[in-house]
Amino acid sequence: MPELPEVETVVRDLRPLLVGRSFIEITVSKKALRRKWSRSWEVHLLGQRTRAIHRRGKWILIDLGEPWLLVHLGMTGQFTVVSAKVPRETHTHVVFSLDDANELRFRDVRRFGSVTYYPSRVKLDAHFLQKGLGPEPFDLDPDCWGESLRNTRRSLKAILLDQTVVAGVGNIYADESLFEARLHPTLVGQTLNPKQAEQLRLAIVSVLTRAIEKRGSSIRDYVGGSGLRGQMQDEFRVYGRTGEPCVRCRTEIERIALAGRSTHFCPKCQRKRV
DNA sequence: ACAGGATCCTGGGGGC
DNA sequence: TGCCCCCAGGATCCTG
Numbered sequence: 255m256p257e258l259p260e261v262e263t264v265v266r267d268l269r270p271l272l273v274g275r276s277f278i279e280i281t282v283s284k285k286a287l288r289r290k291w292s293r294s295w296e297v298h299l300l301g302q303r304t305r306a307i308h309r310r311g312k313w314i315l316i317d318l319g320e321p322w323l324l325v326h327l328g329m330t331g332q333f334t335v336v337s338a339k340v341p342r343e344t345h346t347h348v349v350f351s352l353d354d355a356n357e358l359r360f361r362d363v364r365r366f367g368s369v370t371y372y373p374s375r376v377k378l379d380a381h382f383l384q385k386g387l388g389p390e391p392f393d394l395d396p397d398c399w400g401e402s403l404r405n406t407r408r409s410l411k412a413i414l415l416d417q418t419v420v421a422g423v424g425n426i427y428a429d430e431s432l433f434e435a436r437l438h439p440t441l442v443g444q445t446l447n448p449k450q451a452e453q454l455r456l457a458i459v460s461v462l463t464r465a466i467e468k469r470g471s472s473i474r475d476y477v478g479g480s481g482l483r484g485q486m487q488d489e490f491r492v493y494g495r496t497g498e499p500c501v502r503c504r505t506e507i508e509r510i511a512l513a514g515r516s517t518h519f520c521p522k523c524q525r526k527r528v
Numbered sequence: 529a530c531a532g533g534a535t536c537c538t539g540g541g542g543g544c
Numbered sequence: 545t546g547c548c549c550c551c552a553g554g555a556t557c558c559t560g
Binding site: 256260288312326327328329330364366367415417425426427470471474475476493515516 | 551552553554
Binding site for chain 2: 285288328329330345362363364365366406407408409412474511513514
């Protein structure tokens with residue numbers, strides 16, 4: 255589910271509820287997440303005061319002094335702080351009881367998400383380095399971005415989904431960014447001129463910024479760190495609007511399969527010409 | 529190098 | 545009501 259704007263919203267919601275708190279108990283369900291939770295981590299986590307919470311791409315990083323927690327929401331992950339009195343919902347897989355009678359809960363219906371312990375920031379950085387996680391969209395250097403496009407024969411859609419090129423864009427915001435930039439999703443990176451490359455970079459920044467302002471998109475499962483749904487789903491211009499009229503030209507929005515994902519675009523506004 | 533498919537999971541919706 | 549098929553905000557591995 256969650257792309258950069260959703261993860262950013264979770265982090266902003268959790269920050270005031272989590273910083274300064276410590277874990278007094280950790281409860282884990284029997285069902286395994288994408289990376290299995292190890293009970294041996296718990297001794298290192300209990301009693302540690304939370305110093306900060308950050309986002310990197312679609313990852314959530316919790317700074318507990320020396321140890322860190324790394325969280326990925328996968329497709330259906332929810333990461334919320336609620337009163338311990340609130341009954342736990344089904345599919346709640348990890349619960350961190352806080353020292354203020356609240357609980358930090360990780361719930362994930364499809365279990366594609368993960369909650370992982372790292373003993374230090376250095377180990378965490380090594381993990382990202384090994385994955386080759388790309389730059390944040392807001393810090394993306396125009397020349398570096400242009401270079402990434404010039405050097406590949408892949409489609410724009412595939413490039414946007416590649417977390418090593420730019421971190422945090424997923425299926426929804428890839429489609430919305432391509433519409434904003436008026437570029438066809440099947441266009442090959444190599445064929446863009448510098449002006450178009452820059453248009454696309456700016457479109458990504460603009461779309462993600464707007465989505466953060468709207469607290470992300472809640473289509474089905476997504477909620478922010480305090481349980482509230484987002485509002486950006488009401489402003490999609492192509493995603494999920496197959497057959498509906500384009501907001502710019504009234505042409506019917508088309509849907510194709512590309513890079514293994516459903517892809518939505520306006521065949522008139524997003525021409526294949528370069 | 530890159531596209532496409534399968535995989536990990538569960539649940540919702542549509543068609544019959 | 546039930547069953548079957550398709551679909552889903554992600555990441556990763558394998559094949560051709």
